[in-house]
Amino acid sequence: MNNLPKISIVILSWNSQKYLEKFLPSVLASTYENFEVIVIDNASTDATLSFLSENYPQIKIVVHETNLGFTGGYNNVLKEINSPYYVLLNSDVEVDANWLQPMVELLENDKTIAACQPKLLSFNNKKYFEYAGAAGGWIDGFGYPFAKGRIFDVCEENRNQYNQTEEIFWASGASFFIRSAAFHEMNGFDSYFFAHQEEIDLCWRLQHAGYKIFSCPSAIVYHVGGGTLPRGNSLKTYLNFRNNLIMLFKNMPWKEKIGKIPFRILLDLLSGFKGLLKADFGYFKAIVKAHFSFYKWILFHQKKSLFPFQKKKNLVGRFSGNIVWQHFVNKKNYFNEIID
Secondary structure (H helix, E strand, O other): OOOOOOEEEEEEEOOOHHHHHHHHHHHHOOOOOOEEEEEEEEOOOOOHHHHHHHHOOOOEEEEEOOOOHHHHHHHHHHOOOOOOEEEEEEOOEEEOOOOHHHHHHHHHHOOOEEEEEEEEEEOOOOOEEOOOOOOOEEEEOOOOEEEOOEEOOEEOEOOOOOOOOOEOOEOOOOEEEEEHHHHHHOOOOOHHHOOOOHHHHHHHHHHHOOOEEEEEEEEEEEEOOOOOOOOOOHHHHHHHHHHHHHHHHHHOOHHHHHHHHHHHHHHHHHHHHHHHHOOOHHHHHHHHHHHHHHHHHHHHHHHHHOOOOOOOOOOOOEEOOOHHHHHHHOOOOOHHHHOO
């Protein structure tokens, strides 16, 4: 490929010194010949800034005085970065040396593709897919995200069963490759989300606008996962449940909202009561708080979160059934068991 387009690899950091120490060398060793690395610091209280300035003076650092979350942190900075492509990369990700080339080629060859993701494998067990996106994100008819290679907490072994470069519903925010023009056309992430599921919401809006989202499994990265907020954390539970309901309200047509959101709320509450039976009171409280925050958003904040777009009827990567039923009742643990 002649005249390689520039890629800005943008890493959002919050107290991430230990991950940057471990994984920045792999990023800088990428074989693609036209990229820059930018670190956004979200008001870290560890030694991240001194570590970067002493060891990586070639890396540009943008410092926020307060923690703006994933959404605000990226939105504030990306509008100032002039590159045709962004890679939003978590600090706890190790990359293969040639991870960038396949994704660039994919988007250069099809201008209707707005975003893609590499194959995400677990850093701690590289034979298995990683929770936060695996080989490409899907969503069910009631808003539950899942992925090729990951159904709820079950991550499959990577046996190259999902090596097809193909359309998906959402690309993982852990390693999110996107056309800068498409990102800004959509006005970026919804800042109200703060963190969690913002990339799914953005991909949903991109599909509504006529763009495609792809998996690119020939590009490979290894994700630790839970580097900032581990799974099971009450704040993470709260944000996931709140943001998911907001996302459904924003992106579903009214007919679906009326029929599906009340049922989804019921399923959330059942999950919360299941947590109570296990004496996980923090989980239950986080779900209840998320629901009240969702109602508050409807009453007072939704105008700030709704973006103008043209709705597309045929969304790719959407399973019309209920993944909860398939997994917990029908005992289906693998993507290919559910999606033929």
